Amino acid sequence: AFGWASTLDIGATGVHRLVQALAWPWHALWPAAVPDLSLVEHSRFRHERPLGDLPGLSGQWWRFLLMCLLVYVLLPRVVAYLWLRLRLVRAQARLFRQDPCLAGWWQRLHLPLAERRSEPVHHAPPESETTTGTTEHALPPIDHLLCWNQWQPRWLETARARLPQPLAGQDCTPAEGWPAQRGAAVLLLCQAWEPPTGELADFCERMQNAQVTVYLWPMPLPGMPAERAAALHRSWELFMPQLPACCHLLELSTDED
Structure with a gap:
């Protein structure tokens, strides 16, 4: 259940306008997640009626609350993470291009392991036995x-x-x-x-x-x-x-x- 109250001199109409402004990003995609004026009026918290005029309507706020969490809490964090991640990748790439030591280290980490085998050494014959030189x-x-x-x-x-x-x-x-x-x-x-x-x-x-x-x-x-x-x-x-x-x-x- 959800109810609202305010110490300000504001009525249900003002709260409804605020709710509509908050729900503007998804009002066309999910109209059911936009509380109407009737829901706002009947879910106002009062001491004599803690659950409002119609207690059954208080549970209809879940769509609006869910979208508020997704749009105003989760989405900014995801966008900020992706943007900062992109800047980090670009900064690393720029650093690898400008620093030859890091570029060589990064190349050695990503190249396949190369094995080196020594070849047998053939000594040149003595000068008395060769016809060249x-x-x-x-x-x-x-x-x-x-x-x-x-x-x-x-x-x-x-x-x-x-x-x-x-x-x-x-x-x-x-x-x-x-x-x-x-x-x-x-x-x-x-x-x-x-x-x-x-x-x-x-x-x-x-x-x-x-x-x-x-x-x-x-x-x-x-x-x-x-x-x-x-x-x-x-x-x-x-x-x-x-x-x-x-x-x-x-x-x-x-x-x-």
Whole structure:
């Protein structure tokens, strides 16, 4: 049972207008949940009649009370939860995009587990047993002068000063654009301080297919200490077993004549 009372000077008509305003969101969907004026008048609480004029009508307020709980209590909480949840998701996504540490951590959590297995190590045969990566200490007959990567003019001049004529007078052609000539012998100037890469190995494979003999000269920077130059040359010696048999490593003196 439900009854209403007020200490204000307000009658059933005023309360009915208030009830209609509260029931406006659902008045078209559920008209039975909108109390009429008669129900409001007969359910007013009085001390002499606690249940109103017609006690049987007091139980008809349940539809209105139920809709008030749903619309004004439950629905705002659901809407607020969904709105705050959406803002939280967007804030997390923005944080993951802006913070590289969190982005990497989140990616590791969602990627499948990867297993890594070590492959057996095959040791390279000793230099006495291999036919690749031989080191030449004297300059053999050369047909063309090539250079690997970009060279500054002063570096090329330093390299030419250590080469005999007429090789020293040749233009240094970029190796990437040189058309391979079958049976030729080329001197490939390399920058000793730059580690050898897979692109260089691919170039040597093409020269092997064209039957071109390649002499690699990893030239150190002018003025580089001898210990540093020797260490760089050893790193190139370790790279030579990966190259085909047409490639040979040169070890020429870099001292001024």
